[in-house]
Amino acid sequence: MKREAEAKASEIGTKEKIVQFIKNLEIPKKTEKLKKKSKEFFTKVFARDFKLTKHQLIELTIKSAILGVIMIFFLLTILAGIGEYQFSYELETSIFIVFGVSVMFGGIVTDVLMKFNYLYEILGFFTLIPMFIMVSVTIEIVIIVFAFILAIVSAWVLIMFFTEILRLTDLLNRARVVTLLLSVMAFMVAPIIPIIIFTESYTWVIIVATCLLIFSLYYHRKQSGEKQGEYFHVESLSLVKYFQLIRKSGGIPYLLFLIFTSFTLGFFASSAIEASFKTTEIITTSIVGVLSVPIIAVLLDNIGRKTAGYIILFLVGVFCIFFDYPVGTPFALNPFRMAVYVFSALMILILTGVIAGDLSAIYSRGRITGIFLFATFVGFILGSQLRVTYFSVDDFGNQDFIRQLADLSTLIIFIVTFLFSAAKDPFEDDTTIWREFLIRLYLISDNGLSMYNIDFRKIQDGEAVSPSEDLVSGGLTGLQAILKEISMSEQNIEVVKHGDMQIIFHYGEFTKAVLFVKKDLKVLREKLANF
Template sequence: MKKDSLRNWAIKVFIRDINLKRSTMIYLFFSLLSITFVAEAFLFKYAVLTGGLSVVGIEIYLFLITLAISFLISGPLVDKIKHRTKYFNITLLICLLGLIISAIPQTLLYYIGLFMILLTIPQLILLWFTILVHETNILNRGRITAYLMISGFSLGFISVIFIIYEFLYPILSILEFCIFFIVVWYSREYSYIETDERLKSDKKYLNIIFEKHFFRYSSSITVLSFIFGNLLAGYGFDIDFFIFALASFTYLIAAGCCLDNIGRKTSIVLGILLLSFFLVSFGSFIESSYIFGMPRKVFLSIHYGFSILPLLLAIFTISGDFSTERGNLKFRGRINSLFLSLLFFGAVIGFVFSIWINDIYDRFPIFENFLPNFPNLLNGFILVILLVWMMGMKEFLASKEKKWADSLKNIFVFNKHGICLYNYSFEKNELIKEETDEAGFDEDLISGALTGIIAIISEITNTKRELRQIQKEEATLLFTYGKYHIVALIASIELPVLFKKLDAFSRAFENKFSKELKNFKGNVTHFEPARFLLTKYFSKKYSEFSEK
């Protein structure tokens, strides 16, 4: 019993609602890997081998500011692209050409290659983000993003070897091209093409970013980035990469699960409290070589591991949630580009401010009498203000989407001729045909009526586009289509997550019953095991359904 309870808990926490198609997951993985290979190689080459971020010259400042501006420019461009996967492949090819050009030992060519990389990397990240958000929902986005980041960044560390041993650098380009061909190959199976209908919106971009709750989240990300920049100025980036990676990946799993299971706001607040522990510890042991029995370098490595990649995870998840709200899809690239540019701007401002305030205290010791040890206490003071500021946030979208199960009414699976193959009432927890005598209609009558409605609306509108939704005051009908069947879900409210679940259920239904659907001769008992698919895609607790 305990073993089953532990298994159900693990399923609920780590893999529930994660049902991406194999081709989609592979494409997302290799496309992210192609980005991390280039990004980590350049981060190591231009930050670590040039003295780290403890000695920052004008070149690094320009590098970060250029990245921030490049993200801002790339956002509107990505939003105008319809064929996202095709454009990703083209942009990745240009980035790889920049990588090759930058390896040529000539100053002009080096900067041309670097410019090409700085121009394309933000576009690649935003394109990958839009594909990720398109394929995920509020219930699984945090974990899927975390799992992809762990796999992508861990394998991306391999690129550091090619930077340490310069004679291997040309092989990095060859390896990148191998990944590029894998991405292109899988883009034949998976593609993401936006439509004008999905991109329709009456909203204005400026109204979205200055909306109260959006502004609270974006400003919070900026403040956290400011603290990160301040931290870099005070302690540098002298870390143990193995411990940093181990801490990052461990915390990413925990953060991804928290974001999906306990909510965005609560997860970020807990992360800030954890961050405050490290900051207070550094302030308390500022002259000590050891902190809680650990060398300062180890403690700092864990601190950065709990800060950098989890902050990126929070940005991808939160900006993804905002961009799935009604009317915001049109601005998905711009929303994420704003968050990422604020990350870089905040870090630069925090770094510069830290250097400036420390210089002021060095020149004018009298300030110690009024605000003693202020530079070291600044981050902790900011975190207190940030926690108060975040109390006013709401669990946007999540508070509504997390109740998706309560909105479910009925589901019907029927073939193209209107014969009901399977149905279920979520309100009654039973098959609708059990109510046939009382209700005065049966499941085949309902399925036939729905088939007729779909055909009539298609005829009236004179379009081949499939009907996806019918909205009434107290109910919403959602439709998805297979090769031989149609699935209709009746819910009390329209939620984006229900479309994702319905599509996933329909794919699984067609895969499981492909022979029965193709050779259907009237026997619907073959489809009774579909109740187990309902368990997988429409049950909040796996233990609610039991096999009979």
């Protein structure tokens, strides 16, 4: 009996060891499965439809570095002075007004000249002239004149940079590309500021900018000769048509949103900075700034632009409501406030460029981008200047003043939320699965001959029989001509709905592209325009 019991116990022990051994074998399997799911998640969130080529990414990275160097020179010389010369408050304001107006209307220049190669580099070299003269001379009037010239040309470089980004991106990847390049710019600028302060010289900044521009010019020569895009008619330039373009783009609700939210943020952020911007605030804002960039990129490219706008309104609105708590110490939570302001400001800045690209066509990128950047710029400047000019930090110790300010700010955010509800989100629900709605694509010459066609259903399912391409191209050309004749309109057809499918038309100089889809998505029109 004893032996049987021992044998049985040994058998049980062996079984337990085997079970444990099997469980140990399953752990790596679970780990591999977890790794696979994590990889799929990060690929879907961060790498989905990130269709920039290596050449394009390197080119944009170089251009972001160039812009960072130029802008830091411009801002530091105007705000901190150059050599022994310090700009007065009135001159600073005037220069920034010129810069803002140049941003607003600089897009006209970039839209007219968009077909020319090396435009960004040419504008960059033009900025070197006022930069060099400002560093070399000591005559006050010369420094002031070239500071204004630098403001104008720097604004054009800024517009051209965003135009280049928007030209090479689409709804699916625009936010991630914008945040990536702004991060590159920040890392380029970060070491420049302390070195300028330490050396008290701007000369080497000009040398760095020159080297970057020469390298960009050399690298850009690998590209083809002509820019991609629609033909832009110079005769369509006028202020009336400029503002008609903005209205037709559907961007007015977004412009109001950007002006009011950036105004509120500029007011409160300048108050928080003046009250206390010590080590704790610097560390907090730096950490939040680094962590916010990927979060904002993922939010905008996966949940939509309008949702991100509501998040900003919520964050700013909460602070407007509770700004007067605790009453006695309004800046007790200053690091936390600065963190919220940094996150909101970064999202507004990125959203500005992203929405400008979403709402504009290839031939109008510059003008739409200019007005959107101007709205954000003016909002921040007016908010901070209003706070600096009419209020002091001591006013925020007054309980009644803070409550009145909080109530007024809350009212502004409420009005903006109401106006923002009228905005149409270009990032529609099915944007990320756009491939599922493709049917057929035809490229047709002006005389009605089919030049190229593809049936996406054959690629996806291996099914469906396409009609004769000559029959389709001739029929579509005839349909377009008949509808124009019946309606007595000079405008071309854009969309035709037929049963369970829609036909999207896009017109070039010598050809037209026609896309058959199951659903008319903004991203499909954008891709068709870039075809």
